[in-house]
Amino acid sequence: MNLDFREIATTTMVLFAVIDIVGSIPVIIDLRTKFGHIQSEKASLVSAGIMIAFLFVGEEILKLIGIDVNSFAVAGSFVLFFLALEMILGIRLYRDEEANSASIVPIAFPLIAGAGTMTTLLSLRAEFQSINIIIAILLNILLVYAVLKSSSKIEKMLSKNGLNIIRKVFGVVLLAIAVKLFAANVKGLFA
Template identity: 70%
Template structure:
């Protein structure tokens, strides 16, 4: 178990693309308008704990129900593929009810640590060392915290078009990651 900066950088970029905190700025701003205040610290800490817990016990949960990590990774690649399509094409394939408050539940889960993030964590675990993924989670939680704290300033700086451009760039990266994840894990299912 050694720190590998390349794995940390790659895992961090993958999680950043999946969490899509920059693309979520319009949702965060809407939450702030509805609730008046966003609990940035609490949401970030809870999301980080959820991701780290799932990283360590997610595999055992899968084993309990009889699913191997490679099958989960292939299924996860489909989720990442559709998330990427949403980001690139600006469409919504999955629509959740709008949250009524800006508490931990809509922010930490499902906005930050949602199904796509959890799937990605187990998929990453199939390819990378756990310690590198934990460091990537911590890096992303710090980024999430900073974005939550300064979402108004970021929106003003990037503008609506800037946010859309960033979202599309990370959508293309996520699409490439989904294809790589699929090809890396599909072969082991037929061996």
């Protein structure tokens, strides 16, 4: 076990920016308004299970189809780059279908453990120890649970402008992380 608090902090911040649970508060509030109660515990546990499983099985799937981790990490850096642009510029490049229930499907997947999160996990796996990534996942899931449980209080406290500022700040952080991931893994493509 190679516990590294710098790795844990870095991966926690990356996942926090990608999951963007604070930026998703308006979506969560909208789903709660449309469909009633959201099962915070169930959504959090399912999200954690999906992310941890993909962390380990994802690389095997890549090997099965003949893609190396460096290639996936570079592709992941592009996904992170575009997610960051969405956050910073306030635009929407990727559109999900309209959710028809507030069950596990729209909350746990794809809102929390979506394509961006999956790509990020495999990209992080190329650079960091798995145990540190798992700890970062669990720390983020605790935060996700807290936000899901108290989304209406957070909305009142931060206001729409406060949420927009937080979203843009984490967009810039995510953009820097995307550039770093690209630079660290692009060399492996030509080795």
